Amino acid sequence: MKEILEAIQSQDATSQDFAALKLPESYRGVTVHKDETEMFAGLETREKDPRKSLHLDDVPLPELGPGEALVAVMASSVNYNSVWTSIFEPLSTFGFLERYGRVSELTKRHDLPYHVIGSDLAGVVLRTGPGVNAWNPGDEVVAHCLSVELESSDGHNDTMLDPEQRIWGFETNFGGLAEIALVKSNQLMPKPDHLSWEEAAAPGLVNSTAYRQLVSRNGAAMKQGDNVLIWGASGGLGSYATQFALAGGATPICVVSSPEKAEICRNMGAEAVIDRNAEGYKFWKDERTQDPKEWKRFGKRIREFTGGEDIDIVFEHPGRETFGASVFVTRKGGTITTCASTSGYMHEYDNRYLWMSLKRIIGSHFANYREAWEANRLIAKGKIHPTLSKVYSLEETGQAAYDVHRNLHQGKVGVLALAPEEGLGVRNHEMRAQHLDAINRFRNI
Ligand SMILES: C/C=C/C(=O)SCCNC(=O)CCNC(=O)[C@H](O)C(C)(C)COP(=O)(O)OP(=O)(O)OC[C@H]1O[C@@H](n2cnc3c(N)ncnc32)[C@H](O)[C@@H]1OP(=O)(O)O
Numbered sequence: 012m013k014e015i016l017e018a019i020q021s022q023d024a025t026s027q028d029f030a031a032l033k034l035p036e037s038y039r040g041v042t043v044h045k046d047e048t049e050m051f052a053g054l055e056t057r058e059k060d061p062r063k064s065l066h067l068d069d070v071p072l073p074e075l076g077p078g079e080a081l082v083a084v085m086a087s088s089v090n091y092n093s094v095w096t097s098i099f100e101p102l103s104t105f106g107f108l109e110r111y112g113r114v115s116e117l118t119k120r121h122d123l124p125y126h127v128i129g130s131d132l133a134g135v136v137l138r139t140g141p142g143v144n145a146w147n148p149g150d151e152v153v154a155h156c157l158s159v160e161l162e163s164s165d166g167h168n169d170t171m172l173d174p175e176q177r178i179w180g181f182e183t184n185f186g187g188l189a190e191i192a193l194v195k196s197n198q199l200m201p202k203p204d205h206l207s208w209e210e211a212a213a214p215g216l217v218n219s220t221a222y223r224q225l226v227s228r229n230g231a232a233m234k235q236g237d238n239v240l241i242w243g244a245s246g247g248l249g250s251y252a253t254q255f256a257l258a259g260g261a262t263p264i265c266v267v268s269s270p271e272k273a274e275i276c277r278n279m280g281a282e283a284v285i286d287r288n289a290e291g292y293k294f295w296k297d298e299r300t301q302d303p304k305e306w307k308r309f310g311k312r313i314r315e316f317t318g319g320e321d322i323d324i325v326f327e328h329p330g331r332e333t334f335g336a337s338v339f340v341t342r343k344g345g346t347i348t349t350c351a352s353t354s355g356y357m358h359e360y361d362n363r364y365l366w367m368s369l370k371r372i373i374g375s376h377f378a379n380y381r382e383a384w385e386a387n388r389l390i391a392k393g394k395i396h397p398t399l400s401k402v403y404s405l406e407e408t409g410q411a412a413y414d415v416h417r418n419l420h421q422g423k424v425g426v427l428a429l430a431p432e433e434g435l436g437v438r439n440h441e442m443r444a445q446h447l448d449a450i451n452r453f454r455n456i
């Protein structure tokens with residue numbers, strides 16, 4: 012591993028030098044263990060502690076298959092899917108690995124008693140498998156997390172529709188919270204060269220997801236002038252949705268839960284910011300009954316910001332707690348686009364407000380390769396910026412996931428893998444200098 016790191020840091024190692032490097036037999040990766048999936052049985056979701064279930068283990072290097080690449084991971088980031096994995100909700104991810112393992116001889120590699128997790132990385136290609144021509148050892152890359160087989164016609168218009176669509180590092184093994192990761196080569200994209208490793212690793216999953224959900228024609232197809240209600244606007248997804256709304260000439264109406272988070276949204280350029288905590292919205296009277304009066308109070312508040320207009324697009328992900336309000340505040344003909352249900356997946360809303368006002372609910376999940384590429388291109392061009400707040404070591408990943416689980420974080424939380432310190436990997440200093448304030452906007456808040 013030392014030689015790999017030296018080659019990466021030397022900056023003059025050639026592709027041949029990288030190809031000649033001896034690969035280690037094992038590497039360190041953040042795992043959950045199959046024999047621990049019941050460890051939190053009986054506990055409330057909130058009480059399930061990722062620090063107890065996430066381990067840093069030495070694991071054998073997987074065999075490299077056709078169309079795949081082994082990547083030296085310099086940095087990764089924590090996504091909420093890793094929180095779900097670590098608390099074994101809504102399902103243990105070992106079921107996904109078992110199912111994937113049944114697909115072919117090659118996919119059997121993924122079905123192991125441990126799961127190396129993580130769905131983001133920035134690093135350097137070490138080896139490519141047969142059939143990979145577009146990428147070479149030594150290439151500096153980020154990886155998006157869409158894993159597809161593409162053997163069915165279903166995925167050939169939109170790869171997210173492939174019946175064998177999986178999220179790498181969640182529904183597959185050998186993820187990015189590790190020193191080495193195994194990816195399909197069509198997950199690779201160029202690393203934005205004005206960013207450090209940890210900054211480059213931060214946007215991937217959430218930026219691509221927000222791009223499809225809000226901007227792409229597969230999602231809400233946002234246009235100039237749209238009023239976009241963004242829940243968790245300074246969180247992982249929301250911090251990118253807010254930037255897309257602003258960059259695309261829309262008006263974000265940002266919802267957050269503290270004055271600090273409200274300030275971050277204003278610093279990004281948003282003017283309409285609602286502190287849901289300070290304003291005390293209680294959309295549910297009790298566990299079973301919603302309160303339409305609170306939906307109306309929320310809608311009135313939005314109208315104060317918009318000069319009386321209602322919401323064109325709701326960027327939804329909290330789920331059960333907010334969905335009734337989201338459907339209500341959407342304008343006639345507007346769109347609620349949802350990619351998650353953090354607070355509960357059995358949603359309730361008053362359907363009269365949906366059908367009588369011709370609203371649409373769109374389900375959205377990650378992004379296809381093209382969408383992920385377009386989202387990464389916007390980062391590389393400095394049009395959209397990483398929202399990295401805090402960086403942890405690989406050993407501290409449990410704490411990093413705990414912070415995200417408890418909503419103690421801002422934007423994205425980074426994890427250093429092989430990178431010995433923060434700030435390395437920047438190749439275009441001039442461009443970086445132009446965007447430094449925006450790149451650092453979320454740091455250490
Ligand atoms: C990029 C980052 C993303 C995120 O962070 S997303 C947030 C984290 N992710 C999640 O929380 C999602 C976790 N995943 C799940 O909860 C589950 O993954 C799903 C609920 C999405 C699906 O569950 P499953 O068990 O895979 O599927 P089933 O449909 O419940 O069961 C499969 C069986 O149901 C049969 N079936 C499917 N559709 C039909 C139908 N229309 N009519 C009759 N049967 C059907 C199948 O054939 C199969 O059957 P047979 O078990 O016998 O093989």
Ligand SMILES: NC(=O)C1=CN([C@@H]2O[C@H](COP(=O)(O)OP(=O)(O)OC[C@H]3O[C@@H](n4cnc5c(N)ncnc54)[C@H](OP(=O)(O)O)[C@@H]3O)[C@@H](O)[C@H]2O)C=CC1
Pocket residue numbers: 090091092095216217220242243244245246247248249266267268269272287328329332333350351352353354375376377378415418422
């Ligand atoms: N399908 C897909 O492709 C993807 C799905 N996801 C899912 O989306 C969800 C959010 O992910 P991510 O943005 O990275 O997570 P974060 O925790 O970084 O951000 C989510 C934000 O949502 C807000 N929030 C949380 N709970 C509630 C609630 N009950 N009511 C209102 N607001 C709430 C919080 O902001 P505040 O407290 O400031 O209001 C929080 O910071 C997760 O469930 C994740 O698994 C994520 C990426 C891709």
